[in-house]
Amino acid sequence: MAEKESQLDEFEQIYFLRDRHVRFFQRTLQVLPERYASLETTRLTIIFFALSGLDVLDALDVIDRNTMIDWIYSLQVIPTEDESNLSRCGFRGSSHIGIPYSKKGPDVFHPYDSGHVAMTYTGLCSLLILGDDLSRVNKKTCLAGLRALQLEDGSFYAVPEGSENDIRFIYCAASICYILDDWSGMDIQKAIDYIRGSLSYDNGFGQGAGRESHGGWTYCAIASLCLMDRLDEALSQRELNRIRRWCIMRQQSGFHGRPNKPVDTCYSFWVGATLELLDVFQYTNFDKNRSFILSTQDQLVGGFAKWPDSHPDPLHAYLGLCGLSLIGEADLRKVHPALNITQRAFEHLQQLQQTWRDSSNGGCNGQH
Amino acid sequence: KHGRVKVKTTAQQEEEKRKEREKKLKLYVAARDACFSKRKEGVLDEEALQLTQQMLSSNPDFATLWNYRRELLMHQETVKDKDELQKLYEAELSFLETCLKANPKSYGCWHHRGWVSVRLPQPDWARELKLCDLCLTMDERNFHCWDYRRMVVKMSGVSVEQELDFTYRLIGSNFSNYSSWHYRSTLLPLLHPESPEQNCEYELVQNAFFTDPNDQSAWFYYRWLLGRADREEMISCVYVDRDDERVAVAFSRPVNVSVLLIHNRDNQICVLPPGTISDTSNEHNLTVHWTEKHTHRDCALYTGRTESYCRESATDQELFRSELSVEKTSVLQSELHSCNQLLEMEPLNKWCLLTIILLMRALDPLGYEKETLGHFQTLKEVDSMRSAYYSDLCSKFMIENTILKMEYAEVRVFSISEKSLTTLCHLDQLLLVTHINLSSNKLQRLPPQFAMLQCLEVLEADNNSIENLEGLHNLPKLEEVLLKNNSILKSLQPLASCPRLKRLDLRGNPITQITNIGSELAELLSSVTDLLL
Numbered sequence: 001m002a003e004k005e006s007q008l009d010e011f012e013q014i015y016f017l018r019d020r021h022v023r024f025f026q027r028t029l030q031v032l033p034e035r036y037a038s039l040e041t042t043r044l045t046i047i048f049f050a051l052s053g054l055d056v057l058d059a060l061d062v063i064d065r066n067t068m069i070d071w072i073y074s075l076q077v078i079p080t081e082d083e084s085n086l087s088r089c090g091f092r093g094s095s096h097i098g099i100p101y102s103k104k105g106p107d108v109f110h111p112y113d114s115g116h117v118a119m120t121y122t123g124l125c126s127l128l129i130l131g132d133d134l135s136r137v138n139k140k141t142c143l144a145g146l147r148a149l150q151l152e153d154g155s156f157y158a159v160p161e162g163s164e165n166d167i168r169f170i171y172c173a174a175s176i177c178y179i180l181d182d183w184s185g186m187d188i189q190k191a192i193d194y195i196r197g198s199l200s201y202d203n204g205f206g207q208g209a210g211r212e213s214h215g216g217w218t219y220c221a222i223a224s225l226c227l228m229d230r231l232d233e234a235l236s237q238r239e240l241n242r243i244r245r246w247c248i249m250r251q252q253s254g255f256h257g258r259p260n261k262p263v264d265t266c267y268s269f270w271v272g273a274t275l276e277l278l279d280v281f282q283y284t285n286f287d288k289n290r291s292f293i294l295s296t297q298d299q300l301v302g303g304f305a306k307w308p309d310s311h312p313d314p315l316h317a318y319l320g321l322c323g324l325s326l327i328g329e330a331d332l333r334k335v336h337p338a339l340n341i342t343q344r345a346f347e348h349l350q351q352l353q354q355t356w357r358d359s360s361n362g363g364c365n366g367q368h
Numbered sequence: 369k370h371g372r373v374k375v376k377t378t379a380q381q382e383e384e385k386r387k388e389r390e391k392k393l394k395l396y397v398a399a400r401d402a403c404f405s406k407r408k409e410g411v412l413d414e415e416a417l418q419l420t421q422q423m424l425s426s427n428p429d430f431a432t433l434w435n436y437r438r439e440l441l442m443h444q445e446t447v448k449d450k451d452e453l454q455k456l457y458e459a460e461l462s463f464l465e466t467c468l469k470a471n472p473k474s475y476g477c478w479h480h481r482g483w484v485s486v487r488l489p490q491p492d493w494a495r496e497l498k499l500c501d502l503c504l505t506m507d508e509r510n511f512h513c514w515d516y517r518r519m520v521v522k523m524s525g526v527s528v529e530q531e532l533d534f535t536y537r538l539i540g541s542n543f544s545n546y547s548s549w550h551y552r553s554t555l556l557p558l559l560h561p562e563s564p565e566q567n568c569e570y571e572l573v574q575n576a577f578f579t580d581p582n583d584q585s586a587w588f589y590y591r592w593l594l595g596r597a598d599r600e601e602m603i604s605c606v607y608v609d610r611d612d613e614r615v616a617v618a619f620s621r622p623v624n625v626s627v628l629l630i631h632n633r634d635n636q637i638c639v640l641p642p643g644t645i646s647d648t649s650n651e652h653n654l655t656v657h658w659t660e661k662h663t664h665r666d667c668a669l670y671t672g673r674t675e676s677y678c679r680e681s682a683t684d685q686e687l688f689r690s691e692l693s694v695e696k697t698s699v700l701q702s703e704l705h706s707c708n709q710l711l712e713m714e715p716l717n718k719w720c721l722l723t724i725i726l727l728m729r730a731l732d733p734l735g736y737e738k739e740t741l742g743h744f745q746t747l748k749e750v751d752s753m754r755s756a757y758y759s760d761l762c763s764k765f766m767i768e769n770t771i772l773k774m775e776y777a778e779v780r781v782f783s784i785s786e787k788s789l790t791t792l793c794h795l796d797q798l799l800l801v802t803h804i805n806l807s808s809n810k811l812q813r814l815p816p817q818f819a820m821l822q823c824l825e826v827l828e829a830d831n832n833s834i835e836n837l838e839g840l841h842n843l844p845k846l847e848e849v850l851l852k853n854n855s856i857l858k859s860l861q862p863l864a865s866c867p868r869l870k871r872l873d874l875r876g877n878p879i880t881q882i883t884n885i886g887s888e889l890a891e892l893l894s895s896v897t898d899l900l901l
Contacts, residue, residue: 037426037427038426038427038428038429039429040427040430041427041429041430041431041432042429096400096430097400097432098397098400098401112432112435112436114432116431158431159431159432159435161431161432161435162435163431163434163435163475163476163479164475164478164479200550200553201550201553201554201589201592202550202553202588202589202591202592207511207515210518210554211511211514211515212511212514212546212547212550213550214511232622236621237621248754248757249584249754251753251754258509258546259546259584259585259588260509260546260583260584260585261509280757280760282756283754283756283757283760284753284754285752285753285754288753
């Protein structure tokens with residue numbers, strides 16, 4: 001009897017170490033270890049993980065908001081006077097190109113300076129999280145930059161000179177349009193066609209047509225359709241039920257991203273949020289999910305790793321928190337499953353959008 | 369836990385580290401600026417190639433640099449001859465191999481390799497396939513590699529048969545190769561566009577799941593192989609009522625349309641003017657057109673009849689069977705036989721149980737009802753993590769069976785009690801139902817689609833956990849609503865739109881504890897004469 005009790009105690013010893021996670025994200029915002037150098041071009045996404053992570057932990061007070069906001073705005077690609085670079089606008093990942101920090105436009109047109117669709121998305125989210133009113137965002141040029149990235153088949157490049165194109169960037173584009181409350185930034189129908197074309201025989205979504213189903217791409221597909229408010233239009237009830245089935249089978253303890261792969265903390269969000277959007281998250285097993293996520297918690301430095309006994313990183317730290325938030329972990333803010341920011345930040349966005357609509361006298365610009 | 373011990377650095381060591389970092393930064397900035405100033409000056413030379421190579425080795429996802437490098441290479445195409453170009457691009461491929469060894473999942477590297485391999489004066493597709501083979505032996509789930517392979521196959525004209533052989537070999541050496549099964553699913557329809565399944569393909573899959581029944585790859589593939597037909601969109605039912613002078617139309621999925629109602633093949637109308645059909649001595653022919661789907665449904669209202677209807681028979685349409693293609697009954701039977709054999713050996717295998725349930729529902733949902741319920745019970749124990757999902761699925765199947773039984777009996781009473789129902793569905797099939805009994809289940813709400821039960825007169829739903837009645841609105845014939853022992857606390861507003869409601873039983877609900885609720889409800893629901901609290 002006593003043995004059983006101590007076993008139970010051990011099980012309950014997995015505490016959620018809030019303060020360690022706060023410090024983990026604080027460190028992320030200050031200095032990153034050398035192995036992150038290869039991610040320099042996408043540094044803004046790492047900032048987003050840290051900021052949104054702190055938001056979920058209700059610990060944004062540890063940041064100097066204004067400095068952060070200014071830094072993010074310094075990453076915005078500003079149009080030249082003759083507006084010849086509109087198709088290159090948006091937000092950069094960091095200062096790696098070497099453009100001097102300035103709040104005004106560039107003196108000279110730099111041939112390799114352009115926004116990156118994922119940076120624009122995380123940049124806008126980060127600004128919202130910090131409570132900014134997006135008044136310094138040049139919406140017109142962001143949307144022009146976005147339009148320049150969409151291909152005939154409906155998918156998006158990440159940068160205007162070209163890159164790989166797939167469903168991830170459709171998600172970024174949909175989020176940008178949703179946040180800016182302006183869908184002129186993309187051809188929705190083409191995007192829907194590409195998404196539908198990515199549905200695989202086993203009812204998950206691949207990166208594109210003919211490609212293997214994956215929890216991350218399935219999230220991009222479903223979240224995009226929800227943001228566009230076209231979920232029931234684009235997919236039949238039968239298809240939705242099949243997708244639900246594929247997704248719900250991803251839970252092993254935590255979740256994995258593809259069949260026969262090991263479980264990984266980040267999928268507790270990617271698949272969990274998809275299930276939430278499809279209204280069936282309540283059918284998953286919360287205890288096993290929680291136990292797995294906490295088993296990847298780093299008790300020393302904070303954060304979460306993809307697997308137990310591995311090094312934590314900002315992405316898994318953030319998505320681990322979001323996974324816990326979805327199952328209702330105490331003291332964590334709720335996360336908006338489609339936009340991947342807290343409900344609090346989302347409500348801030350809603351208020352902003354209301355003021356935009358009010359000031360434009362109820363006119364709709366390019367809304368579907 | 370990691371066995372790492374933090375080394376305390378002295379101030380001097382820290383200073384050394386800082387100097388090293390600065391030195392690295394200077395080198396990086398110099399290289400970067402050199403690149404871009406060269407570009408600015410229009411210098412697209414070998415040195416630039418060197419510089420970008422240096423930088424991309426450590427930063428393989430620097431998209432801008434890959435683009436610059438592609439510009440450099442394209443410029444080289446204008447000044448070099450074919451042999452030199454071949455050498456240049458072969459060197460590029462070698463460079464990419466080293467990048468990929470370090471970063472087998474780098475988007476930038478794979479994308480660039482794809483770009484390079486089509487530009488070689490003499491492409492060596494065999495080499496590219498070998499590279500893919502190598503990458504896959506290291507990680508057979510590397511989707512970058514699979515995607516690249518598909519491109520190579522397309523460019524070099526490798527035949528579908530050859531690729532099917534390749535997947536066959538991979539699957540043969542390791543059944544648990546989900547990516548190979550996936551690839552196979554895209555290849556098979558190319559070879560056999562009409563009917564993807566063949567006996568040998570079934571054999572292959574069966575071998576796989578007999579060998580390792582716990583591996584989901586084969587089961588998912590199997591399910592796909594057994595075929596599927598998408599249900600046609602249609603008008604499920606048209607119902608006409610002379611007394612209320614109403615036409616009700618049920619669709620197979622939620623729609624937002626304006627319908628065309630044609631009366632006696634003459635006028636096109638959407639609204640029947642008052643008095644049009646109320647005289648029972650007249651016969652009327654009505655047609656409802658759903659123009660978007662090019663489909664319609666007729667309904668004749670005969671003399672002396674006060675109502676009429678026309679609907680799709682769930683049985684005839686084999687509505688609930690079209691998860692799997694129905695023509696192949698013999699195939700389904702033989703597959704069921706095989707799966708049952710496996711179940712004897714592996715009675716707790718969830719994939720086997722699920723597949724058997726699926727096959728039984730396709731073959732004879734009513735005939736196999738008892739076994740299906742038994743299998744669901746086992747399934748919930750064996751895969752308890754998903755037991756809530758299985759309850760939901762089971763509810764759906766029980767409702768389908770009840771609809772079928774109702775049709776066979778040719779009655780308009782829908783009764784499904786004590787079946788642990790957790791959810792309601794297929795409500796579009798219940799337009800004609802007059803009496804519905806859902807008592808002693810586990811329902812929590814009557815969803816919006818419930819309002820489709822336009823002929824409903826009596827609702828019995830005692831002993832559930834219903835909190836939400838949002839679907840109980842605008843039901844013109846509803847007279848009795850029995851909701852004893854549920855969880856209703858508020859939101860009875862929808863009932864106010866049911867003009868014939870006479871009897872309402874709310875005993876055993878938390879709402880009865882509210883003071884003065886009796887008079888409040890009497891005011892809200894003026895037609896009710898029999899209110900039980």
